[in-house]
Amino acid sequence: MKRIFLVLSFISLFLGCAEKEPTNVKLSGPVFGTTYNIQYYSETNYQKEFDSLFTVINNSLSTYISDSDISKWNRNEPVEVDGHFIKVFNASKKIFKESKGVFDPTIGNVVNAWNFGPDENKFLTDSITINNLMTYVGFDRVIKTPTKFIRQDKTYLDFNAIAKGYGIDVISEFIASKGIGDFLVDIGGDLRASGINKESGKGWTVGIEDPNFDDTKSYSKTITLTNKGMATSGTYRKFKVDEAGNRYAHIIDTKTGYPTKTNVLSVSVIAPNAMLADGYATTFQAMGVEGTEKFLKFHPELQVYFIYLDESNILQTLSLNGFPE
Numbered sequence: 001m002k003r004i005f006l007v008l009s010f011i012s013l014f015l016g017c018a019e020k021e022p023t024n025v026k027l028s029g030p031v032f033g034t035t036y037n038i039q040y041y042s043e044t045n046y047q048k049e050f051d052s053l054f055t056v057i058n059n060s061l062s063t064y065i066s067d068s069d070i071s072k073w074n075r076n077e078p079v080e081v082d083g084h085f086i087k088v089f090n091a092s093k094k095i096f097k098e099s100k101g102v103f104d105p106t107i108g109n110v111v112n113a114w115n116f117g118p119d120e121n122k123f124l125t126d127s128i129t130i131n132n133l134m135t136y137v138g139f140d141r142v143i144k145t146p147t148k149f150i151r152q153d154k155t156y157l158d159f160n161a162i163a164k165g166y167g168i169d170v171i172s173e174f175i176a177s178k179g180i181g182d183f184l185v186d187i188g189g190d191l192r193a194s195g196i197n198k199e200s201g202k203g204w205t206v207g208i209e210d211p212n213f214d215d216t217k218s219y220s221k222t223i224t225l226t227n228k229g230m231a232t233s234g235t236y237r238k239f240k241v242d243e244a245g246n247r248y249a250h251i252i253d254t255k256t257g258y259p260t261k262t263n264v265l266s267v268s269v270i271a272p273n274a275m276l277a278d279g280y281a282t283t284f285q286a287m288g289v290e291g292t293e294k295f296l297k298f299h300p301e302l303q304v305y306f307i308y309l310d311e312s313n314i315l316q317t318l319s320l321n322g323f324p325e
Contacts, residue, residue, distance in 0.1 A: 024199045032164050033064070034188030040175050041182040041198040053170055060084040061163045063108065073149075074156050088159050088166050088275070089144060095162075095279045096139045099295070103283040104139045104254040108158025111252050114259060130257040137254065165231055165278025168192045172274070185274075190231040192274040208232060211265035211307050211315075221305075221317075223324040229274030233281035234266040251286045260286050263309045267292070270303040270323065289318060296321050 027047050028037045031054045038050065060069045060082050072079040081089075095103040110133045135154075142151040159166075168185045172192045175183045182195030184204045193204040203226045207219030211234060235250060251260045267284045271277035280302060284292040289306055296302060303323040310316050319325065 022198075024197070032058070032062075032167060032187060034164075036171075036188075037184075037186040038171065038175075039184045039197070040180050041195075042178065042180050044178070046175070046178070049174065050171055053174060054167065056082075057084055057163070057167050057170060061088060061159050061166070063158050063160065070157055070159065076153055084166070084170070086144075088162060091166070091275055091279065092159060092162055093139065095276075095283060098299075099283045099287070101138075101140070101254055102286050102291075103161070103279060104137060105157050105159055105161070106137045106139050106142065106155055107252050107254050107257075108160070109133050109156040110137065110257045111158070111250075114250075114252065134257040137257070161282040162275055162279040164188060165190055165229065165274035165276070168229065168274035168278075190229075190274055190278055191225060192229040193225040194227055196226070206230065208268050208305060208307075209234070209266070225270070225324075228270050228272065229277040230268060230270045231274060231277035231281040232266060232268040233285040235262060235264065235285065251282065253286065262286075262288060264288055264306060265309065265315075266307040268305040268323075272301060276302075293320060 022041050022043045024039055024041055025045060026037070026039050027045070027050065028035060029051070030036075036050075036054075040046075058065055058068065061084060062068045063070055063074070065071060069079050069081045069085055073081065073085075092103070092105045096105075110130065113129055113133055136152055136156065142149060142155060142157070144150075164187055168187050168190060169192060171185045172183065172194065175185070176194065182198055184191065184193045184197070184206075186206075189209060191204075191206055193206070196202060197204050203224035205222055206225050208221045208223070209232065210218045210220050212218060233251070251262070252258065253260050262285070264285055267281055269277045269281045269284060271280060284295075284304060284306075287295060289308060292304060292306075296304065300321060302321060304320040305323045306316075306318040306320070308316055308318070
């Protein structure tokens with residue numbers, strides 16, 4: 001009887017394991033002031049792990065959390081920043097140097113002063129305030145040594161232009177560490193894809209949002225994304241218009257402290273990872289089409305897609321460096 005019981009137990013165990021077939025797990029929820037949508041092919045639900053990682057990243061990099069590492073850093077309080085902070089700091093330095101200061105995380109206080117919000121559409125900031133805040137702008141003056149940071153006391157760091165992409169990479173790398181090769185991580189429309197969509201048996205199909213000024217969402221361009229990150233920066237929801245009808249982006253000119261006058265409505269960037277795609281998307285929004293074309297001559301690893309208004313105010317698109325059609 002004992003032998004029969006053992007055999008039956010083994011059969012039951014085998015059948016129980018066999019029932020756990022991998023599926024295309026789909027998870028979503030709020031994070032970083034927007035929402036995430038994650039798909040991956042596995043038999044395991046990692047919702048709790050994702051939420052824990054998001055909490056750790058927020059506690060390190062969010063300027064919206066008063067006791068985060070970066071908030072304490074900005075107040076000159078004693079804080080030992082973590083590896084997330086260091087990685088984003090180093091990536092920001094790379095883009096800052098390559099863009100010759102167009103991308104600058106120390107511009108955050110100036111961005112805050114302009115109060116770009118959904119109910120505001122007029123200039124409220126005086127030149128004295130801007131000039132004073134610009135005194136402390138300059139990422140080149142923030143130096144990291146092996147033991148500390150050297151900077152002006154009133155320097156304010158804000159990694160919002162790159163942190164979302166970094167969060168996508170952290171989740172992606174966690175999924176990959178579990179031996180999962182097919183996944184898509186989407187936070188607020190920025191993405192990182194790997195492998196294929198097991199449901200369709202094809203690469204991950206992602207859309208580039210149309211620049212609709214009425215807050216509706218539509219996608220007239222879709223591409224297949226594999227083993228890359230992609231981020232989009234748009235000005236069609238956050239902008240100001242002056243008395244002459246000129247449109248100014250929520251992207252602040254790091255040299256003047258004033259909103260960037262631009263005809264660019266949207267720029268999408270495909271890069272080796274989501275953090276770089278996020279940072280470069282902001283950079284190219286400020287550079288404009290011509291500046292970006294010059295920059296890309298030295299960066300074949302980046303692919304860019306512009307949606308902009310030409311001199312006749314007609315909507316145009318431009319694909320650079322072989323952006324997928």
